[in-house]
Amino acid sequence: MANELTTAAKAALEKGQPDEARALADRAYRDHPDDPDARELYTALHLAAAIRLSARAREARRADIVRRNIPYETEFEDAPEVVKAFDEADAALDQVLAADPRHEKALTMRASLLFRRDRTKGREPALEILRAVVAANPANRQALYAMKKIENPCKRCSDSGFCPRCRGRGSRRILGMESKCETCHGQGICLVCGVL
Ligand SMILES: [Zn+2]
Ligand SMILES: [Zn+2]
Incomplete structure (x- = not known):
């Protein structure tokens, strides 16, 4: 059944x-x-x-x-x-x-x-x-x-789809320390166009 x-x-x-x-x-x-x-x-x-x-x-x-x-x-x-x-x-x-x-x-x-x-x-x-x-x-x-x-095409990320701040990494190196990128919440994507 x-x-x-x-x-x-x-x-x-x-x-x-x-x-x-x-x-x-x-x-x-x-x-x-x-x-x-x-x-x-x-x-x-x-x-x-x-x-x-x-x-x-x-x-x-x-x-x-x-x-x-x-x-x-x-x-x-x-x-x-x-x-x-x-x-x-x-x-x-x-x-x-x-x-x-x-x-x-x-x-x-x-x-x-x-x-x-x-x-x-x-x-x-x-x-x-x-x-x-x-x-x-x-x-x-x-x-x-x-x-x-x-x-x-997305202007913010030059249509790469990646977060321009951390360059797609999801994290940034600040004072020698790797920390989560706040702009993309660690996802590495451009939040204007990369949400798809
Ligand atoms: Zn974008
Ligand atoms: Zn980012």
């Missing part, structure tokens, strides 16, 4: 076992793809995973900048573990969109991820996705907001 599996998945979620919950939701959706509850839970849990993985990708990139001591406004290739983190976030979104191709939150997230990953290559494809979301639902404020953020 789809019902039993979705109930068990929700119970696992309440117990703080997201992996277990996702595995149960996967089974529910695989066995009952036409059950609306099973599909809704499946997409919600994979979207949550995508959000978590996307945050992890960003954090991996920040740690990589610190480790490699990459100067500000320098073109650089992401390290393999950063690429992998972005790919995993992408794969989670693929799962949501395979089940529900018009899932507005997943589409908006896909646009943000494309942009976050590579602004030069990702800006146009991201805007294309968001324009389609807004065309289908003009009341989607989240997509409109993302569109506004992505449309214009």
Whole structure:
């Protein structure tokens, strides 16, 4: 029964076992793809995973900048573990969109991820996705907001997406001591444009 599996998945979620919950939701959706509850839970849990993985990708990139001591406004290739983190976030979104191709939150997230990953290559494809979301639902404020953020290159950080104060490191060296950057709350991102 789809019902039993979705109930068990929700119970696992309440117990703080997201992996277990996702595995149960996967089974529910695989066995009952036409059950609306099973599909809704499946997409919600994979979207949550995508959000978590996307945050992890960003954090991996920040740690990589610190480790490699990459100067500000320098073109650089992401390290393999950063690429992998972005790919995993992408794969989670693929799962949501395979089940529900018009899932507005997943589409908006896909646009943000494309942009976050590579602004030069990702800006146009991201805007294309968001324009389609807004065309289908003009009341989607989240997509409109993302569109506004992505449309214009950010002046504050020279459109690098990184915190100009700590140069993406999340921390600053003051009097020989490394301390958390207050401007970006240690995240290393530009808070004007990097919130996506
Ligand atoms: Zn910025
Ligand atoms: Zn900072």
